[in-house]
Amino acid sequence: SAVISQKPSRDICQRGTSLTIQCQVDSQVTMMFWYRQQPGQSLTLIATANQGSEATYESGFVIDKFPISRPNLTFSTLTVSNMSPEDSSIYLCSVVTAENIQYFGAGTRLSVL
Amino acid sequence: KQEVTQIPAALSVPEGENLVLNCSFTDSAIYNLQWFRQDPGKGLTSLLLIQSSQREQTSGRLNASLDKSSGRSTLYIAASQPGDSATYLCAVTWISSGSARQLTFGSGTQLTVLP
Numbered sequence: 265s266a267v268i269s270q271k272p273s274r275d276i277c278q279r280g281t282s283l284t285i286q287c288q289v290d291s292q293v294t295m296m297f298w299y300r301q302q303p304g305q306s307l308t309l310i311a312t313a314n315q316g317s318e319a320t321y322e323s324g325f326v327i328d329k330f331p332i333s334r335p336n337l338t339f340s341t342l343t344v345s346n347m348s349p350e351d352s353s354i355y356l357c358s359v360v361t362a363e364n365i366q367y368f369g370a371g372t373r374l375s376v377l
Numbered sequence: 378k379q380e381v382t383q384i385p386a387a388l389s390v391p392e393g394e395n396l397v398l399n400c401s402f403t404d405s406a407i408y409n410l411q412w413f414r415q416d417p418g419k420g421l422t423s424l425l426l427i428q429s430s431q432r433e434q435t436s437g438r439l440n441a442s443l444d445k446s447s448g449r450s451t452l453y454i455a456a457s458q459p460g461d462s463a464t465y466l467c468a469v470t471w472i473s474s475g476s477a478r479q480l481t482f483g484s485g486t487q488l489t490v491l492p
Contacts, residue, residue, distance in 0.1 A: 270420070295478075297480075305484070306466065306483060306484045306485055307421075307466070307468075307482045309479070309480065354418070354420075356420055356421070358480075360478075364408060364409055364426070364428075364470065365423060365426050366411060366423065366470070366480060367423060368413075368420045368421040368422075368423075369420050370419060370420040371418075371420040
């Protein structure tokens, strides 16, 4: 199994500012992912965080808006840049273990005023 | 492109009832299928994982089945309790056109178990 610690759990931010979300895993994992869940919606994959190289972004998401760091096999950050009210969502960090089971952090609930 | 559909979108049942949640997917070339539970405003908890070679998995009062050929999975909850109230999400792991594994979620079934 994998235990994921995600911080902050929630935040209220002003338009135009940026927020960095941290994800810490209790074991080394190859694959880490960042998801967004907009109100009343299911999860949408933002990007795959790759250790030692740039993240791989899904269609509709760009590095300038959602820069990601992956300095080692247990840690990643997602920054939501130049925020607008449309960025209000739950952001979730996820990992896949060697057994192909996907685990999620508790999420960061972001509200942008 | 993989599409995952869950029916019904919402379900309300009295305590003690047995119930079935449905999940269908369009591309049968999957690695596995997972059922998750999400409580309001919270992250996801993995309930059951079924590998593509398996037909079902059981954990306590939960039983999940997989029929890969027809692109369907069901989550059976026996003797439902108010604590089962949550949104249940189905997700499939598959290979995208770029040969990368992807996880695609259904939109979820919001379950309410009434005391």
